[in-house]
Amino acid sequence: MKTISAAEANRHFSSLLREVSRGVRITVTSRGKPVATISAADQIGRRERVAARRALLSRLRATPATGTRNWSRDELYE
Known part of the structure; x- marks a missing residue:
């Protein structure tokens, strides 16, 4: 990851x-402190999807199955 000041980012934005x-x-800094991150739009979407998927799987694993029973093949096709 590259770090650059806000002033320099403004001068070299393209x-x-x-x-x-x-x-x-x-990472863009102001007075030496990070204030923003610039990354490709598709990378952000992918990271959000991966995080959401992990959170969902974690919740599913933590939730006990309720109201489950064995179904016969005939019941499944009704």
């Missing part, structure tokens, strides 16, 4: 976008 399109994540 080149930063080219880097981001190649997969580089950039």
Whole structure:
């Protein structure tokens, strides 16, 4: 991950976008403190989907199955 000041990001924004399109994540700082991260839009969507999937699977594993029983083949096709 690359780190850059807000002032420099402002001066070189188009080149930063080219880097981001190649997969580089950039942290923007103000007065030495991180204030933003620039990353490709598809990377953000993927990370959110992966996090949501993990959270769902975790909840499903933690929840005991209730009201379950064995079904016959005939019952399944009714």
